[in-house]
Amino acid sequence: MRYHIIHRTTYVYDGPVTIGHYLARLEPRDLPWQDCPWHELTVSPEPMEFAGQSDYFGNACAYFEIAGAHEKLEILSRSYVDVRAAPVFDPSTTPPWETIREACCADRYDPATAAGEMRFGSPLIQPSKSFGDYAIPSFPPGRPILEGLVDLTSRVYTDFSFDPTATDSATPIDVAFEKKRGVCQDFAQVMIACLRSIGLPARYVSGYLETIPPPGKPRMVGADASHAWVSLYCGENLGWMDADPTNNCLPSERHITLAWGRDFQDVSPLTGIALGDGSQSLRVEVDVIPMVDV
Secondary structure, three states: OEEEEEEEEEEEEEEEEEEEEEEEOOOOOOEOOEEEEEEEEEEEOOOOEEEEEEOOOOOEEEEEEEEEEEEEEEEEEEEEEEEOOOOOOOHHHOOEHHHHHHHOOOOOOOHHHHHHHHHOOEOOEOOOHHHHHHHHHHOOOOOEHHHHHHHHHHHHHHHOEEOOOOOOOOOOHHHHHHHOEEOHHHHHHHHHHHHHHOOOOEEEEEEEEOOOOOOOOOOOOOEEOEEEEEEEEOOOOOOEEEEEOOOOEOOOOOEEEEEEEOOHHHHOOEEEEEEEOOOEEEEEEEEEEEHHHO
8 A cells, every 4th residue: 555644743933933953753664564765854944954864763864954033834744655564473373472581681682682672761661560560461471472462452452541631742651551541652652661561672663544534524634643553572583563552453554654762752753942932833734645545
């Protein structure tokens, strides 16, 4: 499936902003099951400086600097992305989860120990006993790791309520975990905390999800949104396996991967500093359009 992705971010300032430095992570990754043959980033006002680079996790980044007084900033990202179905594995044939945990702690460098850096705490996700206690019923001794991942995904989906009013981007995951409410960012970060708390390497994935309008209803322009899910290292043969606790599924052709890191802070679509007086308002519009619709 090919998608045309349009991601528009608009800042409106109460007073003139004189200078701004920004870092965008808005270019979808190239993966074995995903290609991004075309990506374009347009910034208005026109940047004084613009440079592309990759971050530590291999995510494509764009740095730009705006100089001169302005009261509005618009960043428009457009991409074509081809997504194919990811390989399907029988969960019962995957390795016991303890063997993956132990392999990630070995005293040699290989894919497992490289993945092992995702076992540790990060700025927004700190492992704890409470998260481990929640995770462990999904991972009894000897259980195949993918079975455990599927079970934990289902439990988070069942036990937590999707509620955009319960949290915001700054809400600590301990609060989201206590409330059992939040959005995809909260679901993903809580589940990562659970996996890391039992010694398993898990990373935060940002991207997009194709939404399907109700029968007979038109696709609403700008009504889509960024999405987030989890990826768990399941051994050298399987590699990283994605799971979406917000929708209780293993992502496939409707999930478009943008970036990954330790937590949301590593993959925020846009970060930066602007110098000026007054406050600002932010508007984000996303369209994930199957090419058959255009």
